[in-house]
Amino acid sequence: MSAVEQGRREIRDVTAWRPHVPGIVEVFHAHYTEYAYPMHVHDAWTLLIVDDGAVRYDLDRHEHGTPNGTVTLLPPHVPHNGSPVTEDGFRKRVLYLDADALDTGLIGAAVDSPDLNDPLLRRRIGQVHTALARPGDEFEAESRLMLVRERLRSHLRPCHDGHGNRPPTDRPLAGRLRELLDERVAQGVTLDEAAALVHAHPAHLVRAFSAAFGIAPHQYLMSRRVDRARRMLLDGLPPGQVAAATGFYDQAHLTRHFKRLVGVPPGRYVRALSRRRSARSGARTPPGSASTPPATPATRTPCGSRRRSPAPGAC
Secondary structure (H helix, E strand, O other), X not given: OOHHHXXXXXXXXXXXXXXXXXXXXXXXXXXXOOOXXXXXXXXXXXXXXXXXXXXXXXXXXXXXXXXXXXXXXXOOOOOEEEEEOOOOOXXXXXXXXXXXXXXXXXXXXXXXXXXXXXXXXXXXXXHHHHHHOOOOOHHHHHHHHHHXXXXXXXXXXXXXXXXXXXXXXXXXXHHHHHHHHXXXXXXXXXXXXXXXXXXXXXXXXXXXXXXXXXXXXHHHHHHHHHHHHHHHHHOOOOHHHXXXXXXXXXXXXXXXXXXXXXXXXXXXXXXXXXXXXXXXXXXXXXXXXXXXXXXXXXXXXXXXXXXXXXXXXXX
């Protein structure tokens, strides 16, 4: 078997990109079968979930694994390797986070306990990956990432103040963020920009907003955009122009969120509106107009039937 063929057999699929989301250096999705990567280091935090199969790896001279459903967090500058547990290999999704995404003081705790059994954390990481794969949903990815980082900190530095993870109830702060989002429906804002403008930590800002209004900031902004898009569609503007005017990445981005919130895509929404307008226009057409010919009085024939006009010999 040639080296190329061997490589194809070991690595089935790889996708990597750098998103426009603060704190994320790289997104990496891969399906490995027989490939085993040697001891190496990263200058970033490695946040890993395995969707199929399992990985065995060494970290700081201790053996670890990724049981089903766990989250693995590998700290920067700490050597590690990795190999599939079975011949079927494994499928993984990785977020490489900036070295300052988590405090350097947490590296020791991450080395001691890199594998976290936390279904909620895993689900939130999956939601970040889903948002990152959709152009135009960077604000959602940034907001969800902030919750992921906060939960990672809670694992690495448990809170002993008796309050647990109760969300803050800072309604004035939440109100300031809502005002900012209302001002920038089309323009948008990153979470870091919003935090700087309202003078709050990004994670606290997300928590406060969600606790106050029962909806995450990115969901609120997207619903405002869809509402504005509906008004513009009702005014007769085409979906492509509406998408650009309401802050969506493109028409496909508008369609995805519009259908999620309204139940139908913009095109169908517009067609339904057109049908309704046509029906109402027809209902208002006055008798005797050009589109409705005047009715001819009915006459009775000698054989008792009704007809519109006399027709000799009809009986």
